[in-house]
Amino acid sequence: MKKMDRLRWDCRRGMLELDLVLTGFLDKHYPKLTESQIKVFKKLLDYPDTELWDMIIARTEPADNTMKTVLQLIRAS
Numbered sequence: 001m002k003k004m005d006r007l008r009w010d011c012r013r014g015m016l017e018l019d020l021v022l023t024g025f026l027d028k029h030y031p032k033l034t035e036s037q038i039k040v041f042k043k044l045l046d047y048p049d050t051e052l053w054d055m056i057i058a059r060t061e062p063a064d065n066t067m068k069t070v071l072q073l074i075r076a077s
Contacts, residue, residue: 004030010045018053025077033070040070 011022054060056074
């Protein structure tokens with residue numbers, strides 16, 4: 001499986017809202033991300049759906065400050 005195909009698969013979640021936001025982000029911003037931002041994005045995909053959604057809608061903030069830049073890009077998608 002190609003790298004982008006795998007990421008697209010990882011963006012498929014149990015919540016339709018997350019599917020739409022994450023795949024939109026992947027299409028719009030992923031090609032422009034730095035290597036460190038790609039690592040952060042992959043780390044975000046490891047979170048459970050509800051925790052990730054809460055961070056995306058800014059209900060909670062991540063403990064790791066390096067995630068904030070990528071979350072801002074996701075929110076802007």
